[in-house]
Amino acid sequence: MPLVIVGISVLILLLLMTRLKLNGFVALLLVAVGVALVQGIPLAEISDVLAEGVGGQIGDTMLVVGLGAMVGRVMGDSGAAQRIAGHFVDTFGVRWVQLAMVVTAMLIGVTMFYEVAFVIIVPVAFTIVRVTRQNLLWVGLPMSIALSTMHSFLPPHPGPTAVAATFDASVGLTLFYGLFFAVPIGAAIALVWPRLPFIRRMDPEIPKGLVTEREFGDDEMPGMGWSLSVALVPVVLIAGAAVYDMAVSDDNGALPFVTFVGAAPIALLLTLLLAVWAFGPRVGRSLEQVSDSCVSAAKAMAMILLVIGAGGAFKNVLVEGGISDYIQESTEGWGVSPIILAWLVAVILRIALGSATVAVVTAAGVVEPLLAGSGVHPELMVLAVSCGSIAFSHVNDPGFWMFKEYFNLTVVQALKARTTYTTVLAVLGLGGVxxxxxxxxVLNV
Structure with missing residues (x-):
């Protein structure tokens, strides 16, 4: 019966979000209340259960998500992101333009959300297509695949960061482990997919009037050294702290400081402070202009944070209502790896709900009990859920429509291009985990 409740609640979420077009935050809260009632949680306690779930989820996630968005927006509004993209295209040349797009997208996509990075880089892709007369998907698809990989697989992006909080996993180790397979898998798919026959038969034109974002002149953009350095600061700090922690003993004198600096919120705060100066007063932009960029980023992230919080409320209802305990008891005798089961639950939720953020947060709540006593590293469970959340992007995914419109595709063409690559990324990601x-x-880590 508890599993039936979970299944029905997911179906209701699907109905509310796809058929009725209800906001994800509201839909998750409504379903959470419904599950609480069905599971017999006392009426007087339901509000507290919801608040506890929202508070626990947002408290661990808000700093990383908010600061990451601000760093990305400051870089975009100053021209630093465009400087990185243009430099790599010039370095690699027209023949290797796909590789240039992949490298650029992965560097920028480490700290930026898919939509933000996409809008920043896509004008460069359009310019290359006009100059070289190459197919739009030949240039643009590798960029989109690389951005999808970084956004869905790795922290500090919202989904993986929220799941890391749920599993009490180290964000630094999650990023460190994930980079080992996310980069080669994402790059391989990005370079292979445009060469597939069913992709090469598509020849869309650059959409007219769609790209309105500013294109900076060479003298308006920050230097390459500053642009690239700021983009890589959070990766170096977070991953570096994880490596240092593994390499030294617990009584190492510098470990507390390295751990502090390598914590995701602190690393991103330091990066933001550096970005504010490097792409503000240092290049002639006022602090007011930089502040406006930060405010715009915060506004854009508000709904994502609300959805993450509502997912935490739903998770808490499952735990308090005993559904999580039931799942744990029911799966104890299964011969299925917790990693595979976590991935599968995320895939199912992704197909049903569309939103990768909702899928990962909800899936984490469902499979959290499997982690206890399993011997699986919590960081790998985070990566398994995150990889599953990218599968089967289709018409209920906002990113699907952005992809379709910018590349001027029909719905069928977008399904063939995006749905297939996201699914293959998810499967190969599971293999990497x-x-x-x-x-x-083997290393006994």
Whole structure:
């Protein structure tokens, strides 16, 4: 019966969000209240259960999501992101333009959300297409695939960061482990997919009037050294702290400081402070202009944070209502790896709900009990859920429509291009997590 309740609640979420077009935050809260009532949680306690779930989720996630969005927006509004993209295109040349787009997208996509990075880089892709007369998807698809990989697989993006909080996993280790397979898998798919026959038969034109974002002149953009350095600061700090933690003993004198600086919120705060100066007063932009960029980023992230919080409320209702305990008891005798089961739950929720953020947060709440006593590293469970959340992007995914409109595709063409690559990324990502799990076992980490 508890599993039936979970299944019905997911179906209701699907109905509310796709058929009735209800906002994800409201839909999740309504379903959470419904599940609480069905599970017999006392009426007087339901509000507290919801608040506890929202508070626990937002408290661990808001700093990383908010600061990451601000860093990305400051870089975009100053021209730093465009400087990185243009430099790599010039370096690699027209023949290797796909590789240039992949490298650019992965560097920018580490700290930026898919939509933000997409809008910043896509004008460069359009310019290349006009100059070289190459197919739009030949240039643009590698960029989109690389951005999708970084956004869906790795923190500090919202989904993986929220799941890391749920599993009490290290954000730094999650990023460190994930980079080992996210980069090669994302790059391989990005370079292979445009060469597939069913993709090459598509020849869309650049949409007219769609791109309105400012294109900076060379003398308006910050230097390459500053632009690239700021983009890489959070990666170096977060991943570096994780490596240092593994390399030294617990009584190492510098470990507390390194751990502090490498914590995701602190690393992003330091990056933001550097970005505010480097792309503000240092290049002639006022602090007021930089502040406006930060405010705009915060406004854009408000709904994402609300959805994450509502997902935390739904998760807490499942836990308090005993559904999570039931799932744990029911799956104890299964011969299925917790990693595979976590991935599968995320895939199912992704197909049903469309939103990768909702899928990962909800899936994490469902499979959280499987982690206890399983011996699986919590960071790998985070990566398994995150990889599953990218699968089967289709018409209930906002990113699907953005992809379709910018590349001027029909719905069928977008399904063939985006739905297929997101699904293959999810499957290969699961393989990467399983391999990493085996490697850590052999190394006895």
């Amino acid at each position: 399983l391999v990493m799990d085996r490697v850590l076992d």
